[in-house]
Amino acid sequence: xxxxxxxxxxxxxxxxxxxxxxxxxxxxxxxxxxxxxxxxxxxxxxxxxxxxxxxxxxxxxxxxxxxxxxxxxxxxxxxxxxxxxxxxxxxxxxxxxxxxxxxxxxxxxxxxxxxxxxxxxxxxxxxxxxxxxxxxxxxxxxxxxxxxxxxxxxxxxxxxxxxxxxxxxxxxxxxxxxxxxxxxxxxxxxxxxxxxxxxxxxxxxxxxxxxxxxxxxxxxxxxxxxxxxxxxxxxxxxxxxxxxxxxxxxxxxxxxxxxxxxxxxxxxxxxxxxxxxxxxxxxxxxxxxxxxxxxxxxxxxxxxxxxxxxxxxxxxxxxxxxxxxxxxxxxxxxxxxxxxxxxx
Amino acid sequence: xxxxxxxxxxxxxxxxxxxxxxxxxxxxxxxxxxxxxxxxxxxxxxxxxxxxxxxxxxxxxxxxxxxxxxxxxxxxxxxxxxxxxxxxxxxxxxxxxxxxxxxxxxxxxxxxxxxxxxxxxxxxxxxxxxxxxxxxxxxxxxxxxxxxxxxxxxxxxxxxxxxxxxxxxxxxxxxxxxxxxxxxxxxxxxxxxxxxxxxxxxxxxxxxxxxxxxxxxxxxxxxxxxxxxxxxxxxxxxxxxxxxxxxxxxxxxxxxxxxxxxxxxxxxxxxxxxxxxxxxxxxxxxxxxxxxxxxxxxxxxxxxxxxxxxxxxxxxxxxxxxxxxxxxxxxxxxxxxxxxxxxx
DNA sequence: TTGTAAGCGTTATCAA
DNA sequence: TTGATAACGCTTACAA
Numbered sequence: 001x002x003x004x005x006x007x008x009x010x011x012x013x014x015x016x017x018x019x020x021x022x023x024x025x026x027x028x029x030x031x032x033x034x035x036x037x038x039x040x041x042x043x044x045x046x047x048x049x050x051x052x053x054x055x056x057x058x059x060x061x062x063x064x065x066x067x068x069x070x071x072x073x074x075x076x077x078x079x080x081x082x083x084x085x086x087x088x089x090x091x092x093x094x095x096x097x098x099x100x101x102x103x104x105x106x107x108x109x110x111x112x113x114x115x116x117x118x119x120x121x122x123x124x125x126x127x128x129x130x131x132x133x134x135x136x137x138x139x140x141x142x143x144x145x146x147x148x149x150x151x152x153x154x155x156x157x158x159x160x161x162x163x164x165x166x167x168x169x170x171x172x173x174x175x176x177x178x179x180x181x182x183x184x185x186x187x188x189x190x191x192x193x194x195x196x197x198x199x200x201x202x203x204x205x206x207x208x209x210x211x212x213x214x215x216x217x218x219x220x221x222x223x224x225x226x227x228x229x230x231x232x233x234x235x236x237x238x239x240x241x242x243x244x245x246x247x248x249x250x251x252x253x254x255x256x257x258x259x260x261x262x263x264x265x266x267x268x269x270x271x272x273x274x275x276x277x278x279x280x281x282x283x284x285x286x287x288x289x290x291x292x293x294x295x296x297x298x299x300x301x302x303x304x305x306x307x308x309x310x311x312x313x314x315x316x317x318x319x320x321x322x323x324x325x326x327x328x329x330x331x332x333x334x335x336x337x338x339x340x341x342x343x344x
Numbered sequence: 345x346x347x348x349x350x351x352x353x354x355x356x357x358x359x360x361x362x363x364x365x366x367x368x369x370x371x372x373x374x375x376x377x378x379x380x381x382x383x384x385x386x387x388x389x390x391x392x393x394x395x396x397x398x399x400x401x402x403x404x405x406x407x408x409x410x411x412x413x414x415x416x417x418x419x420x421x422x423x424x425x426x427x428x429x430x431x432x433x434x435x436x437x438x439x440x441x442x443x444x445x446x447x448x449x450x451x452x453x454x455x456x457x458x459x460x461x462x463x464x465x466x467x468x469x470x471x472x473x474x475x476x477x478x479x480x481x482x483x484x485x486x487x488x489x490x491x492x493x494x495x496x497x498x499x500x501x502x503x504x505x506x507x508x509x510x511x512x513x514x515x516x517x518x519x520x521x522x523x524x525x526x527x528x529x530x531x532x533x534x535x536x537x538x539x540x541x542x543x544x545x546x547x548x549x550x551x552x553x554x555x556x557x558x559x560x561x562x563x564x565x566x567x568x569x570x571x572x573x574x575x576x577x578x579x580x581x582x583x584x585x586x587x588x589x590x591x592x593x594x595x596x597x598x599x600x601x602x603x604x605x606x607x608x609x610x611x612x613x614x615x616x617x618x619x620x621x622x623x624x625x626x627x628x629x630x631x632x633x634x635x636x637x638x639x640x641x642x643x644x645x646x647x648x649x650x651x652x653x654x655x656x657x658x659x660x661x662x663x664x665x666x667x668x669x670x671x672x673x674x675x676x677x678x679x680x681x682x683x684x685x686x687x688x
Numbered sequence: 689t690t691g692t693a694a695g696c697g698t699t700a701t702c703a704a
Numbered sequence: 705t706t707g708a709t710a711a712c713g714c715t716t717a718c719a720a
Contacts, residue, residue, distance in 0.1 A: 005493070008715095018692080020716075021689090033690085054407060054714090055402055058698090058712090059713090067439075073427060074427055074630075076418065095441045097440065100426070111434075119398045232634075261635050290576075291609075292605075293637070351696095352698070361706080364708080371699080377706085396698070398697080402697080402699095404698085
């Protein structure tokens with residue numbers, strides 16, 4: 001055991017003051033004479049003293065730490081969310097413990113318990129179980145038993161109202177996208193992947209239906225294929241399903257970016273060209289949309305904006321003001337190479 | 345609703361014992377009669393008591409937290425690393441604070457200071473500044489001033505020997521890959537992207553040179569183009585460079601996966617088919633290799649293995665045993681659709 | 689303006 | 705076996 005740990009007492013002794021004075025200097029609280037302040041700062045600088053936030057946390061009752069729960073950061077969508085949120089958090093002096101649930105359908109991968117133990121001030125939960133109306137029992141119980149001290153923000157839907165929900169609203173962007181493609185002569189559309197039980201998926205399906213109905217597209221030409229997958233394999237499967245039915249739509253929309261990658265893959269395998277034969281649109285609009293060939297038109301929100309909204313909520317709440325239980329961040333349609341006019 | 349202002353004193357009172365006994369029960373330390381132990385556990389269960397790890401940390405002098413520094417988790421390579429390391433960490437009761445340096449070339453994005461403040465037990469630093477022989481001054485200074493208490497593990501190269509380096513060794517896999525493609529009739533190769541100043545890049549270049557020399561490929565046909573980029577744009581640029589020189593090689597190898605995505609993109613734009621006209625190989629071998637079209641042959645390590653090696657190092661060191669300063673994890677060549685025999 | 693001392697929630701060292 | 709009690713490093717009344 002090395003007693004390498006410098007404490008404010010060491011600094012105090014060396015500066016010829018009391019620990020309280022050092023603390024006051026560091027936190028700019030209370031009165032300290034210019035002379036002593038200067039001396040203390042000098043010693044702190046010289047000894048490269050960094051206060052122990054664990055000790056501070058114990059007394060301040062805050063850890064300056066955020067816990068973020070995501071299904072899988074390898075998914076570009078969650079990675080983008082994390083990067084934006086971490087950057088915003090840093091500005092406020094917070095660090096982010098990232099918890100990758102991976103295969104655990106419920107939140108109970110032990111992560112929640114660990115975050116509570118660690119006294120995180122805020123938990124941000126994106127995607128996964130909160131996208132379902134019926135949270136599994138474990139999730140519900142854990143959410144319920146979350147200490148009041150911890151502020152919970154989710155991208156989805158959770159029972160109760162002690163938390164805040166910041167959702168992405170795709171409806172306008174979906175309408176804009178469909179109107180645009182209609183204008184390019186497309187008359188047969190498909191929305192592929194996901195499962196209806198997931199609320200964001202269901203919302204997308206509703207917007208899809210509504211916009212196409214308004215364009216007088218007959219029901220047979222507004223195809224929705226859901227399976228319970230959100231990865232490329234799900235997208236590939238959907239395309240094969242379409243292929244078997246014959247009469248391929250000229251617009252294929254993937255429920256998220258991973259699904260859309262699968263759609264593109266399977267179309268290519270079938271010898272269909274994008275965008276010459278089929279126009280493709282995805283969701284999420286992450287950096288991946290720029291990376292694939294052809295670049296992918298996509299609907300998604302500005303992740304920095306999302307993070308800022310979350311940040312604002314925390315600020316407003318900290319000021320004791322009232323915060324809406326649900327806030328929406330509107331997504332936008334970004335046109336890229338994967339779309340073109342329908343063949344005559 | 346239960347407040348988590350619950351302390352072991354509350355539990356102690358309710359169980360009719362002292363706080364010390366509760367602590368002993370929770371940590372399985374010291375003697376506690378079966379009867380009292382049962383009673384205490386019952387109350388803990390009933391009140392859903394979760395101990396305050398901040399307070400534990402103060403006395404135990406450990407935070408059970410790992411800080412992980414990466415340039416950008418949106419890069420599938422770093423995401424894969426994180427996921428593997430976080431999973432391994434969880435098993436040991438650790439959480440991971442993920443720090444995304446993004447544009448900060450040095451480590452001094454304030455992240456290091458925050459991690460020290462938070463008393464993290466371990467810092468794992470992957471990619472970025474430690475890949476360069478000449479760390480910038482700020483990085484060096486910060487590494488030097490890291491408290492001895494904090495164990496530093498890096499994927500790269502850092503001055504001093506108070507830390508551990510776990511590197512990826514690509515040499516065998518590169519040789520295997522080149523021999524394989526040579527066997528398929530390829531005689532003209534290029535390694536594209538990155539910068540020689542980065543040690544891993546330089547190592548790859550050396551292995552590339554050596555293996556091709558052994559195959560008696562003339563110098564003119566073992567092309568290395570370096571630029572200072574590691575993203576798709578760097579890859580695109582390299583392909584354009586090759587194109588201008590005329591006489592396109594039949595094997596293009598990207599220095600990392602992002603670069604390789606750019607290579608594929610630009611080749612497609614030039615009307616060259618993969619793998620019919622050009623075989624392509626990448627590094628990193630993340631899930632992205634399976635996602636792109638065609639699927640990408642790639643050289644990379646098993647991320648879970650990497651994480652396990654890191655974990656072992658920590659274990660061995662904790663047992664007070666001697667640990668090698670540098671450990672290597674060998675990467676493997678995984679063949680996928682992007683390679684085929686050279687045209688006659 | 690400064691210092692003393694009492695916590696914050698745990699664990700560990702003593703006696704009992 | 706158990707329970708006081710003293711740390712851990714810091715902040716903050718309260719005194720001085």
